[in-house]
Amino acid sequence: MRLDYFLAHSAGLTRKEAKQLISRGAVTVEGEAKPKANLQLRPDQAVTVHGERVQPPGHRYLMLHKPVDVVCSTEDPGHRTVLDLLPPELRAQVHPAGRLDRDTTGLVLLTSDGQWSHRLTSPNHACGKRYRVQCADPVSDEDMQALREGVLLRGEDKPTLPAQVERLDEACLLLTIREGRYHQVKRMLAACGNKVLGLHREQIGEIQLDAALAPGEYRALTEDEVESI
Missing domain, CATH: 3.30.70.580 (Pseudouridine synthase I, catalytic domain, N-terminal subdomain)
Structure with missing residues (x-):
């Protein structure tokens, strides 16, 4: 991470304020004064402002x-x-x-x-992802069962993993999948002879x-x- 980014994120500064501190000589890296704002820091390097150690930010x-x-x-x-x-x-x-x-x-x-x-x-973690799917045509009971069992997508030789499916109305579904294939939901409905008009992800794992x-x-x-x- 660049020094000016590090200071901005760790000390709650704007990048302009961080650069001003650096240019005034208030910042040291490993005890060395007047570093450049674009210095690429290693994770173990100590940064101080006015002699006080600045701790790296936690994960976001x-x-x-x-x-x-x-x-x-x-x-x-x-x-x-x-x-x-x-x-x-x-x-x-x-x-x-x-x-x-x-x-x-x-x-x-x-x-x-x-x-x-x-x-x-x-x-390997198979984290479920739930989508609200608006289809062009009504989804039959047979198509619902096919989605639950797994469908073969065009151009592939292995069917999708079983999905969880709930019908909200005749052309709107809640569909939960545990894979991330290219355009998977749209291709799953296409395999059933339908078309997705609207797609909205509501949940990933336990996070809604x-x-x-x-x-x-x-x-x-x-x-x-x-x-x-």
Whole structure:
């Protein structure tokens, strides 16, 4: 992490304030004065401000309500990203743990903790993801059963894992899957001869999207939510 980022995140400063402290000689790295703001710090290097040791920030864990037309990447030249919805002091700290398609809305988790992110996304942990699925046509009982048993996606030779399916109305489902194949939900419904018109992720594991969050808003996860992964 760059020195100015480190100071901004650890000491609650803006990057401008951090650079001003560095330029005034108030910051030392391993006892050496007047470091450069873009110095890349090693995890074990001691940083002080006015002689006081600055401790590195703890890990960040956030939930975000992703709107449509926002992409789950750290940068994209043609579209807003989930990081663009965060204040500047958070953008450099976190990454999306998993993805949603650009036209899919709902729960996205972001973190600075690589191990936590791996647990969340690893196929070995089979973390369930629940979606509200609006279909173009009514979903038959036979299609519901097929989704529960696993369907063969176009271009693949292995069926999906069994899904949990609940019908909300004749063309709207709650669908919980434990895999992360490319466009999986849309392809599962296509395998049943249907088309997804709207897709919204409501839950990942035990973490449910906070109903108080409007599209584009975020909040920190609670300790219980973090420990549930």
